[in-house]
Amino acid sequence: MTTTTSSTATITSLGVGSGLDLESILESLEESKTATLLTPITTQEASVEAEISAYGTLTSSLNALQTAAEALADASLYQSLSTSLSGSGVSVSTTSSAVAGSYSIEVSQLAQAQSLATDGIADTSTTLGTGTLTLQSGSGTAISITLGSSNNTLAGLRDAINAAGGGITATIVSDGSASPYRLVLTSSSTGTDAEMTVSYSSSDSSDLASSLFGYADGTGSMTETVAAKNAELTINGISVTSQSNTVKDALQGVTLNLTATGASQTLKVERDTDKILKAITAFVDAYNDFASTVDDLTAYDADSATGGELLGDSTTRRISTELASDIYSSVGSGTFSYLSQLGITLQSDGTLSIDEDTLQSALDDNIDAVTQFFIGSDGKSGFISRITEDLDSYLDEDTGLITAKTDSLESKLDRLEERYEQKQALIDSEMERWREQFTQLDTLISTLNSTADYLTTQFEALNSD
Incomplete structure (x- = not known):
């Protein structure tokens, strides 16, 4: 009779000893644990990250609006002057002290050096x-x-x-x-x-x-x-003499640069309404971009049952409501108290539209009243001042409303990451424990299979005798 000695099998790959697909079973267990413990966290993280990104988009639109509002809040904007001359031989520069008016200028002699x-x-x-x-x-x-x-x-x-x-x-x-x-x-x-x-x-x-x-x-x-000569000219019929061809303050805030003599020409010094109009238009465009951004971030699509990243967000709703209130509320008791009186009206979709004819007429006919509406008689109490104050309270890097909100979201994201790491460690620990148990099972079954093969061999040997 032949004698065969059995030995414990060494498992090099899970399932080899038993013939069972233990690796797949382990993978299924891990997937189940991941779906139960980790997927809800990653879903929340993605939602928070999307909200932080949405706030970045909202902040960009508010920054653009703040820049446009600050331009309108600058008192020097309303003192900007434009000049025009009907002829050649004279060029002009002005300072903020210049006075709007029309002046007839005739240069009869240029200054020259001896x-x-x-x-x-x-x-x-x-x-x-x-x-x-x-x-x-x-x-x-x-x-x-x-x-x-x-x-x-x-x-x-x-x-x-x-x-x-x-x-x-x-x-x-x-x-x-x-x-x-x-x-x-x-x-x-x-x-x-x-x-x-x-x-x-x-x-x-x-x-x-x-x-x-x-x-x-x-x-x-x-x-x-x-021969040494002085410049000689007349301004509105008044004789003016200058040692230089650069004639300063013969007209308040105006410098005349003389280059040739010639016939009388007309100088017009006027408020630069084009510059003011561009600043107002830039503000309206920036506000409309902000309104459109809020609309996108808070939209709800009934067909797909999906909403924007800031749908229902109280901070966004507060900012939007306050700025809209600034837009349609009255200011002071001057000639103009509402934007609408300047031809700027709030539409049903939350955006602003400009009636250019109405606005241009206001700028041409009553620039001082327009100035008072936007910045007040003291330069800091008008319509635009109220908006810049609100924008500052939203965008301040240390104490602003948006900073507080994004800091809160960042903290929430950190906590979710900590939870994720804790749950991942728990899954890793359980998977290691199950792998050890499966390995023991695989080894046991492999040993039993070896014993069964040994006994079968012995029985067959006995029967052959």
């Missing part, structure tokens, strides 16, 4: 002398240049004058004659107040510089080639 020229000499390197040249432009600081080895030529003196400053520039001009080189001095400023004085003193009365710049006895001098 130029003086010496007689000509044959060579720019000819020695001029050893005296002292004194120059002054108007009431400016006088400069004195003592001629010496470094500058006692026409070229050297030119460079010395230019280096000294003093509001006078020097150049050398060649006129093409036998003695062509002439030193030309030009005042850096226009007008008669900048006329130059030139004097030269020397112990040698016969040196060349004396003949160029004037003798000590007063004879001989430079030639005036360009």
